[in-house]
Amino acid sequence: xxxxxxxxxxxxxxxxxxxxxxxxxxxxxxxxxxxxxxxxxxxxxxxxxxxxxxxxxxxxxxxxxxxxxxxxxxxxxxxxxxxxxxxxxxxxxxxxxxxxxxxxxxxxxxxxxxxxxxxxxxxxxxxxxxxxxxxxxxxxxxxxxxxxxxxxxxxxxxxxxxxxxxxxxxxxxxxxxxxxxxxxxxxxxxxxxxxxxxxxxxxxxxxxxxxxxxxxxxxxxxxxxxxxxxxxxxxxxxxxxxxxxxxxx
Amino acid sequence: xxxxxxxxxxxxxxxxxxxxxxxxxxxxxxxxxxxxxxxxxxxxxxxxxxxxxxxxxxxxxxxxxxxxxxxxxxxxxxxxxxxxxxxxxxxxxxxxxxxxxxxxxxxxxxxxxxxxxxxxxxxxxxxxxxxxxxxxxxxxxxxxxxxxxxxxxxxxxxxxxxxxxxxxxxxxxxxxxxxxxxxxxxxxxxxxxxxx
Numbered sequence: 001x002x003x004x005x006x007x008x009x010x011x012x013x014x015x016x017x018x019x020x021x022x023x024x025x026x027x028x029x030x031x032x033x034x035x036x037x038x039x040x041x042x043x044x045x046x047x048x049x050x051x052x053x054x055x056x057x058x059x060x061x062x063x064x065x066x067x068x069x070x071x072x073x074x075x076x077x078x079x080x081x082x083x084x085x086x087x088x089x090x091x092x093x094x095x096x097x098x099x100x101x102x103x104x105x106x107x108x109x110x111x112x113x114x115x116x117x118x119x120x121x122x123x124x125x126x127x128x129x130x131x132x133x134x135x136x137x138x139x140x141x142x143x144x145x146x147x148x149x150x151x152x153x154x155x156x157x158x159x160x161x162x163x164x165x166x167x168x169x170x171x172x173x174x175x176x177x178x179x180x181x182x183x184x185x186x187x188x189x190x191x192x193x194x195x196x197x198x199x200x201x202x203x204x205x206x207x208x209x210x211x212x213x214x215x216x217x218x219x220x221x222x223x224x225x226x227x228x229x230x231x232x233x234x235x236x237x238x239x240x241x242x243x244x245x246x247x248x249x
Numbered sequence: 250x251x252x253x254x255x256x257x258x259x260x261x262x263x264x265x266x267x268x269x270x271x272x273x274x275x276x277x278x279x280x281x282x283x284x285x286x287x288x289x290x291x292x293x294x295x296x297x298x299x300x301x302x303x304x305x306x307x308x309x310x311x312x313x314x315x316x317x318x319x320x321x322x323x324x325x326x327x328x329x330x331x332x333x334x335x336x337x338x339x340x341x342x343x344x345x346x347x348x349x350x351x352x353x354x355x356x357x358x359x360x361x362x363x364x365x366x367x368x369x370x371x372x373x374x375x376x377x378x379x380x381x382x383x384x385x386x387x388x389x390x391x392x393x394x395x396x397x398x399x400x401x402x403x404x405x406x407x408x409x410x411x412x413x414x415x416x417x418x419x420x421x422x423x424x425x426x427x428x429x430x431x432x433x434x435x436x437x438x439x440x441x442x443x444x445x
Binding site: 033034040041044046047051118121122124126129131134135136138195199202 | 357361390392398419422443445
């Protein structure tokens with residue numbers, strides 16, 4: 001697969017799968033506002049995935065968005081393991097939300113300069129949406145870690161430690177990083193990771209949380225190797241579609 | 250506010266215009282301003298007091314000929330579930346003028362922002378009980394300051410009493426374009442239109 005298509009698939013698949021995970025909080029959030037927040041963020045992420053699948057369809061000859069989203073096999077997905085993990089408790093979901101959304105926000109900020117016009121236009125649009133996601137995640141991480149009690153702080157620290165190696169896996173290289181950089185499509189995962197670490201560090205300092213130092217990234221998602229959690233998620237996500245694939249909504 | 254009666258009236262108008270259209274009488278008179286006027290009647294299904302024009306989501310109207318019109322629109326948020334409904338309503342509104350080929354495209358080339366709301370649109374939001382979006386400061390390109398620019402949410406003025414002594418409850422509300430607030434002056438919860 002060419003480097004650009006691979007990049008767009010990676011971003012879109014991450015958004016689709018985290019959207020599904022976020023939507024699992026609908027009706028179950030720890031308080032009404034958080035229920036609404038995770039559901040809204042899910043809806044935004046679905047919009048991001050759809051917009052990218054549409055570009056893949058219209059400009060790169062891939063199949064239509066619904067077919068891409070609902071009929072591929074597990075090994076054809078290139079999402080990272082981080083987004084596949086079950087929601088767990090709210091502390092884990094919240095920390096993942098902050099770490100993932102910080103990366104997504106910075107990624108779209110970089111993509112505003114993409115040499116692909118449709119991607120650059122979409123990036124300008126999505127940057128405005130993802131800043132709300134980061135703002136939300138950041139507010140709650142800081143609130144629970146530095147303004148909460150001992151238990152909330154301990155939970156946020158523990159969630160950070162659980163998340164960290166998976167979060168590093170977000171920056172696993174695609175098929176040809178150099179081609180993306182050379183052609184001005186995207187400045188690359190390494191550059192993104194540098195910006196992300198700096199961004200996350202400043203929030204964690206404010207929150208009083210300690211970032212693990214010697215973790216290795218959990219890799220494989222970008223090459224189609226997934227955790228045991230992805231297939232059950234896909235089964236559930238596609239159940240309605242598979243019931244009647246030709247249905248008009 | 251659309252009502253059953255209004256719909257009936259516009260359906261009669263359709264029949265009439267289509268009929269005259271086949272007689273090739275009024276078709277040459279369609280101008281861009283006619284299209285814009287017609288679009289003022291297309292409302293946002295999630296905030297029925299505001300038209301798509303006043304919402305600022307109509308980017309461009311292009312009248313190639315009396316029978317060919319292109320409308321370019323853009324959603325407020327990429328995941329906006331109302332965009333397909335609005336797109337269909339826009340197409341129908343133009344068709345009702347007797348235009349046979351209506352092309353409505355949705356693009357992100359000109360991203361929507363709250364600065365695209367018209368004065369009439371802002372008044373319509375207030376009528377719907379929604380606080381007006383605070384003005385985002387120009388923060389440059391530094392990522393943290395872009396995120397923190399959303400602190401202006403706490404300056405949102407209460408739509409009921411006008412006080413700025415308000416608290417943000419959540420940057421997410423019942424639709425993607427709204428946030429949740431509380432007024433410390435009149436002790437009312439309210440929703441705001443998010444600044445983008």
